[in-house]
Amino acid sequence: MSYFGNIYRGIKTLLTGMSVTGKYFLTSRKGAITQQYPDNRDTLKMFDRFRGEVVMPHDEVNEHRCTGCQKCEIACPNGSIEIIWDRQVDPETGKKKKMIDQHIYHLGMCTMCGLCIEACPTDAIKWAQNFENSVYDRSYLTKVLNKPGSKVKAGIED
Template structure:
């Protein structure tokens, strides 16, 4: 038996470890690959339900949302990603109430912590599964989430 602390012992030990590494490499070379063929499979690609893509303000088919512009999501956001603009209006009963004017979301500074979704008392927010957000300028990552002409959802209708 050749000792490892001799010249030939170290040579054979190194050769043995090289062959072990080559065996692992060749075995992995012939195993089935699990790589997604993105973007070729873009039409059939399904994201997982728990994936956090972009923040969405939920709108129904009549362009109504549940956001009451309370500002809790804006206060809970740790880095100021959300900016809410609201205004007070008087309804037909003479009551003053706050309505949402603009809901701005900066995807570039969002850390996807989901504090806004969890803290929303109305359940008006969710994270979607959209993941293609590559842009050339950061200004394009600031999005207005409320749709044009969207109104507050009527309760009990």
């Protein structure tokens, strides 16, 4: 490239860059991405892909989808998930079956890597967009995900 061609190209590309940032400057009022957090607490909606904490959704008759396969426990790289399970007699079939007693999740140890959610074959756990997770004692960060008295939804294991 010739000497003057270099200068021309240099100036042109610099002006292109400046026009891009200039456009951002002029539209920044409308497009400001800053959330003024404590002020807009009521209206603030977190993004769908935000990883707040792991939750286990329950339907209206208190049934979850967790079969107690422990794949999430194995997938977790730092042991944030502990599953306490038991073999109980299924009242419908009369056979012994693996059922969860407590799905324990240590939020304080969780790195939000999401491997447990990818590992779950029945979509029993998913991300919540809740972000106000601070508590006064770390023991509150240990959570039991399945609600008391809940049981696995019928037909999930098939």
